Amino acid sequence: MSQRRFVHYMEGRGADAEQTLSDLLSGLPGWAGLVDACLLTSPDQPGLWLLESRWANAVPLLDVPEGCKSWSFEVQRLVSGSR
Secondary structure, eight states, X not given: OOSOOEEEEEEEESTTHHHHHHHHHHHGGGSTTEEEEXXXXXXXXXXXXXXXXXXXXXXXXXXOOTTOEEEEEXXXXXXXXXX
16 A cells, blocks of 8 residues: 555444534544544444544544543555445
């Protein structure tokens, strides 16, 4: 892979998690290196919210709200699908 890429996940649970992570999502477009981001929920796990962001550079230091967890990964292999 010619360019290093990174993925960051932030997980929140409970009644306030949707709003908390939605607010964080809204603030990400101003960050250098952001490729894209999305807010996910699972119908199989009610109350679980996941903020996924992809970065062209190392993940910047993001504030993790109280009660949330986060993980960063470096992409090792990437395959593109057709659009």
